[in-house]
Amino acid sequence: MDDEPDEAVLEGADSLCRRLGVRLTPQRRRVLAILRASDRPLGAYEILEAMRDGARALAPPTVYRALDFLVEQGLAHKLESLHAFVGCTHPDHPHSSQFLICADCGLVTELENDAIARSLKSAASESGFEPRRPVVELIGTCAACSVKEGPR
């Protein structure tokens, strides 16, 4: 866990939402804070668990709605291959990113690689296809884990 206050990022999110004319409500801000405080992707039900106030438990739609909002604004991303969510590492501008997912330790790295984006776009337009939401997730072994386990 990164237990830095992380307030700077959240204020950045505040101002981004003001620019976009949407509301970063306390509920949504809280979900974003939970994502940002985690060093790994979280499932919706893990977030739900993290949000519980003692005996008081929320229901799934609450967290799914907040997640829908955050993903829509680019403040978080959904990892389709994991059924899990991560906070965006650079939410200031619209972007389509790519993810490196270590199957061994769970580490996830968000890339924003122009060469990939271009090759996707050009392959799509060869087919007359207009991409709107690219899903690019490479599942494999991160550098640290490659060293740990050595060449198989």
Place this chain on the structure above:
Amino acid sequence: MDDEPDEAVLEGADSLCRRLGVRLTPQRRRVLAILRASDRPLGAYEILEAMRDGARALAPPTVYRALDFLVEQGLAHKLESLHAFVGCTHPDHPHSSQFLICADCGLVTELENDAIARSLKSAASESGFEPRRPVVELIGTCAACSVKEGPR
């Protein structure tokens, strides 16, 4: 639906499995036939439904096991963003492919684009990451649907 017998493809699958030393049992062959006969991705429970013999219903593990096998041998692919499966359009050689998924009509096109594969590999290795299972799914609008609905 493509209601061609499609027997040629299934025999191709037979011989591929013989080469690989694995068994394309009647059950697995049947699931593959259902996938190949569909013009769109099918969910596991849709396949289950398609396999039922009158009153006789199968249970989920049966179809999931067959799907695991087919995906492992490269005879079918899983579309993570849809929780659905498609038969591979060119299963004769090992490959990592990319998918264009029309959000409007459901059309799915499997690409095998070298430029994309290279850009992914090179971006990964810059991070010391060793990709094993690439997930590349572009969700958007296909050529036909772009024409139908016109430029938004």
Place this chain on the structure above:
DNA sequence: CGCGATCCGGTAACAGTATAACGTAAACCG
């Protein structure tokens, strides 16, 4: 052929992920 090892598939129960539908309250805008 006899026999153990392995693979395959039927079955029941369940775990995990996501949404529908409905109502209330708060925020926004004229």
Place this chain on the structure above:
DNA sequence: CGGTTTACGTTATACTGTTACCGGATCGCG
């Protein structure tokens, strides 16, 4: 202020995927 939109709490339910256990088919080999 009144009307509209947006957010959120709640219940129930749908959809997706897995665990565990067992019987039977198939394979390898003496």
